[in-house]
Each structure stands twice: as structure tokens, then as C-alpha cells.
Amino acid sequence: MTESNQQERIVHQADAGSVVYVSAGTAPRAVSVTQPTTAMRLAVEHGVPGIIGECGGQAMCGTCHVKVHDEYLGGLPAPNEEELDILDVVITDRDPVRSRLACQLPVTPETSLIVDVPDTQY
Amino acid sequence: MSLTPSTEPHPASVVIVGAGHAGMELAGRLREQGFTGRVDLLDQDSDTPYERPPLTKEFLTGPQVPHSPLRRPAWFDEHRITLHRHGVAAIDREGRSVKLDSGRTLSYDVLVLATGAEPRELPVAGGRELQTFRTSADAAAVRDRLVPGSRLTVVGAGFLGLELAAAARGRDVAVSVLTNESRPLGRLAPDVSAAVGRIMRELDVDLLCEARLVSVTRRGGITSVAVEGRPDVTSDLAVASIGVSPRIELAARCGLAVNDGIETDQWLRTSDTAIHALGDCASIPDPEVPGGRIRIESVPHAQQQARYLADRITGRTGDPFAMQPWFWSHWGTHRLNIAGFSRADDHLVVRGDPSGTAFSVFRFRPDGRLGAVESLNRNREHLITRRLLASGRTVAPEHAADLHLDLADALRG
Numbered sequence: 001m002t003e004s005n006q007q008e009r010i011v012h013q014a015d016a017g018s019v020v021y022v023s024a025g026t027a028p029r030a031v032s033v034t035q036p037t038t039a040m041r042l043a044v045e046h047g048v049p050g051i052i053g054e055c056g057g058q059a060m061c062g063t064c065h066v067k068v069h070d071e072y073l074g075g076l077p078a079p080n081e082e083e084l085d086i087l088d089v090v091i092t093d094r095d096p097v098r099s100r101l102a103c104q105l106p107v108t109p110e111t112s113l114i115v116d117v118p119d120t121q122y
Numbered sequence: 123m124s125l126t127p128s129t130e131p132h133p134a135s136v137v138i139v140g141a142g143h144a145g146m147e148l149a150g151r152l153r154e155q156g157f158t159g160r161v162d163l164l165d166q167d168s169d170t171p172y173e174r175p176p177l178t179k180e181f182l183t184g185p186q187v188p189h190s191p192l193r194r195p196a197w198f199d200e201h202r203i204t205l206h207r208h209g210v211a212a213i214d215r216e217g218r219s220v221k222l223d224s225g226r227t228l229s230y231d232v233l234v235l236a237t238g239a240e241p242r243e244l245p246v247a248g249g250r251e252l253q254t255f256r257t258s259a260d261a262a263a264v265r266d267r268l269v270p271g272s273r274l275t276v277v278g279a280g281f282l283g284l285e286l287a288a289a290a291r292g293r294d295v296a297v298s299v300l301t302n303e304s305r306p307l308g309r310l311a312p313d314v315s316a317a318v319g320r321i322m323r324e325l326d327v328d329l330l331c332e333a334r335l336v337s338v339t340r341r342g343g344i345t346s347v348a349v350e351g352r353p354d355v356t357s358d359l360a361v362a363s364i365g366v367s368p369r370i371e372l373a374a375r376c377g378l379a380v381n382d383g384i385e386t387d388q389w390l391r392t393s394d395t396a397i398h399a400l401g402d403c404a405s406i407p408d409p410e411v412p413g414g415r416i417r418i419e420s421v422p423h424a425q426q427q428a429r430y431l432a433d434r435i436t437g438r439t440g441d442p443f444a445m446q447p448w449f450w451s452h453w454g455t456h457r458l459n460i461a462g463f464s465r466a467d468d469h470l471v472v473r474g475d476p477s478g479t480a481f482s483v484f485r486f487r488p489d490g491r492l493g494a495v496e497s498l499n500r501n502r503e504h505l506i507t508r509r510l511l512a513s514g515r516t517v518a519p520e521h522a523a524d525l526h527l528d529l530a531d532a533l534r535g
């Protein structure tokens with residue numbers, strides 16, 4: 001399936017080996033995971049708008065904030081202290097449960113994940 | 123000269139020289155903001171544009187993996203961004219076109235110089251024998267030679283040199299760092315330099331300050347660095363990391379104003395308003411020094427400039443660029459983060475124990491406002507102070523020094 005076909009689908013669930021990025025006002029974007037990486041790098045390398053990753057993925061800048069859809073929260077590692085600091089201090093529209101930094105979310109060809117991308121990272 | 127930006131309302135073509143962090147971010151952001159015109163990116167580097175910060179860190183210490191591309195190869199076509207792997211032979215400002223060294227000519231409405239910087243050469247006899255470290259090819263050459271049990275000499279004790287030293291220690295390479303300055307990271311607070319010295323000792327790095335380098339010779343795979351009044355420092359690999367010079371030659375050749383960087387106004391326009399400069403090569407008006415200029419070497423700063431410029435080219439802002447620089451470095455498990463820009467006449471206030479390796483130094487300008495904060499292993503303080511500076515707030519020096527007071531209060535105040 002081509003990427004553009006995937007983009008046009010209305011997404012209710014993510015296939016194995018894909019991460020779906022949902023932004024207000026545009027179609028959800030499904031990106032296939034071909035090798036282990038993070039949800040931030042995957043988005044940046046594919047040019048998913050709204051995920052910046054200024055610090056290159058060290059949980060230091062807070063420009064890769066996403067909100068994980070509830071049903072996928074269970075499969076993720078808990079945030080460490082550094083990530084919690086960022087979420088606490090930097091993120092202005094934090095969701096107490098769903099907010100994460102995409103750079104701290106490992107993804108593999110077995111992963112399925114849906115995240116909302118906020119309108120702005122600032 | 124007009125004081126407000128007069129970019130044509132709908133430029134049809136943007137040509138970007140340099141596909142580093144600044145140029146790539148600009149190209150991508152233009153498309154994100156709905157720019158439909160032609161976007162050409164020019165870069166001589168043979169590798170697909172890549173992340174630079176990991177080159178001194180994971181790339182050297184991790185398993186043998188390729189460097190991280192900034193975007194995957196298909197991204198360029200998907201976003202109709204043409205990457206030309208060529209340098210620029212000449213800029214025709216009157217005709218608004220760029221001639222590539224392939225002979226091809228590209229017209230532009232907006233030209234952006236994101237040419238970056240290049241390593242300085244050590245100005246002593248044999249200085250060219252030192253390995254430089256800037257590109258992915260440099261990093262690969264160094265990685266191949268960081269063999270356990272071998273010896274590395276690093277000349278220069280700035281961010282890059284100390285990161286190389288720490289990474290090499292992680293591969294069980296013996297490391298000497300030589301600097302002619304009296305302390306590592308000489309721009310930063312003396313307490314931070316002293317703590318960094320302790321960290322280097324902890325990592326078993328041999329750090330030699332006030333070393334007057336005389337010459338470099340290489341014979342039979344061994345590099346010898348002659349130091350005044352000391353035995354030669356010999357090693358299997360010697361790397362120069364004594365800072366960078368902005369790449370201004372192209373701008374100078376076509377008559378743009380240059381000094382230590384390509385001069386821009388506060389909208390990042392050069393002395394030709396159809397040409398902009400950003401990132402490591404750009405000398406921008408110093409917001410704190412009337413008539414002064416400043417050039418910032420920082421990936422996040424370059425990206426912030428790129429996003430600003432894309433927003434301006436697409437008509438989303440007419441405001442001047444407002445800089446909020448920050449910097450980071452790490453060595454092993456230690457992290458240094460800096461919010462703002464450190465200046466020589468700052469008044470320093472320490473928060474935490476400066477004899478350890480976890481504290482912050484708050485830097486207040488002569489007028490009493492908070493100007494910068496250097497945080498060693500104090501991530502949360504760094505984040506709070508970065509937000510403080512971004513919001514234009516300040517904190518009282520006695521509050522900054524008092525560990526019993528929550529810094530976050532200043533954000534709410």
C-alpha cells in the first residue's frame with residue numbers, strides 16, 4: 001500500500017509496524033516502521049508536520065510533544081524523570097496521562113501506535 | 123533603507139545554499155507552511171543531509187551504525203525539494219541567479235545562505251597534520267581509528283573537543299586534551315570550568331591547560347604534538363577542535379557585507395534584501411548591544427532562525443527574529459545545558475554546590491536582568507530558566523541562589 005493511500009484512510013487503529021500521527025485539520029498520517037527507532041525520529045525523517053525534535057532526541061527541548069491514544073498507552077515504557085521534568089515544565093497543554101515526548105517512545109516493526117500532534121510545540 | 127521586511131508577497135522560488143540543520147529545516151518548513159514555489163537545496167557534501175550532534179556522541183560510542191539522516195531520501199521528492207549535490211560557482215545578484223559548479227544556473231526570488239562554518243586550522247608548523255572534525259566523513263574516519271588501547275590527542279577544550287574526549291574514553295582509548303587557555307570551556311563560568319575539569323579527571327582524561335603548542339609532526343602513524351616546556355604528546359590520532367570559522371567566502375565574493383559572518387539585519391536579510399543568511403554563518407544584530415553583532419553556533423538556534431524565515435517568506439510574520447539561544451553538551455552521563463548567551467561582564471550567582479558536579483550558575487547582566495544560566499546536571503533548572511528567559515521574566519539573584527525556594531515560582535510570578 002502506498003503512503004498516500006494510507007493517509008486517506010480514516011484511522012481507528014494502527015496496523016502492526018505503523019505509527020499514525022493525527023493533526024487537527026489534516027488527514028491522519030500513517031508511517032511504516034521498517035527498523036527500530038523512536039516516534040520522533042520516524043516523524044522527522046518522514047517530514048510529519050508539527051514534530052520538530054530540536055535537541056535530536058535527548059528529552060531536552062520539548063518540541064516533540066504528542067498525546068498517545070488511550071488504547072496504546074499500555075504498551076509504552078513509563079516516562080523517566082527527565083521526560084517528566086520536560087512534560088512538567090515545558091509543555092503548556094499537558095494531558096496528565098496521554099502526554100509524552102515522541103523521542104522517548106521506542107517503535108519497532110511490531111509496534112502499533114496512534115498519537116495526536118498538537119497545533120504548536122511552543 | 124526600509125525598516126520593515128519587503129520580501130515579495132509571493133516569491134516563486136527559493137534557493138538555499140547549504141543542506142545542514144538550518145537549510146533543511148527551512149526547506150521543510152516552507153512546505154509545511156504551504157509554500158508551493160520551487161525549492162532548491164545546494165550542498166557539496168556527498169552524504170544525504172544528516173544530524174550533526176550525534177557525530178561526537180552515539181555515532182562514536184554506539185554500534186557501527188550509519189549516521190542519522192535528517193530526512194529519509196524519499197522526503198525530497200515527496201516535498202518537491204530538489205537537492206543538488208553541487209557547490210556554487212557564482213551568484214549573479216542583478217540577474218537573481220546562482221551558477222552551480224556543474225555549470226547549471228538557477229534563478230531565485232529569495233536566496234538563502236546557510237553555508238555553515240568550517241574547522242579552524244591550528245596555526246603552528248604541521249597544524250594541517252591534525253584531523254579535523256565537522257562532517258560525517260570526518261566522524262567516520264575518527265571512529266575507525268578509535269581502537270581500544272590506542273591513544274588520542276585532542277587539541278582544544280571546547281564542547282566538541284570534550285565530547286570527543288569522553289566518547290573516546292567510552293571506547294577505552296587513552297585521551298589527552300591540550301588547550302592554550304587557562305581552563306576548559308573558557309566562555310563559561312569558572313565554577314563550571316572547574317567542575318568540567320573534575321569530570322574529565324573522573325573519566326581519566328588527561329587535561330592540560332595553558333599548553334603552548336609549538337608544532338605537529340606525523341611519522342609512521344604516530345602524531346607528535348610539541349608543547350613548550352613539556353615532553354611531546356604522542357598519539358595514534360590527533361584531532362583539532364579549536365573552533366570554527368563561518369563560511370563567508372561566497373557572500374564576500376558577490377559583494378555582500380561580511381565580518382565574522384555574513385551580516386544581516388534583524389529580519390535575517392543581508393545587505394541585498396533578496397538574499398538572507400542564517401545559522402552558523404550569519405552575523406545578526408546583537409539584541410543586547412546597540413550597534414553590536416553576534417553569531418551563534420547552535421543547532422536549535424539555526425533551526426529557530428530557519429522556521430522564522432520560512433514563516434516570513436510565506437507571509438506569516440513580519441516581526442524581526444527574536445533569538446532565544448540554548449546550548450547543550452554531554453560527557454558520559456554528565457549533562458551541561460545553557461539557556462541564553464553568556465557574556466563576559468555578567469554577574470554570577472551559583473545555585474547548588476559548585477564543588478560538586480550538579481549546580482547552576484545564573485548570569486545577570488549589568489542592569490540586573492537574568493541573561494543566561496549554565497546548568498550542570500540540573501536539567502529541571504535548565505528547563506525552567508529557558509522558559510523564564512523566553513517569557514522575558516527574570517528572577518531575583520537571592521531567589522536564584524536559595525535552594526529552598528522553588529525556581530518555578532518565578533514562572534508563575
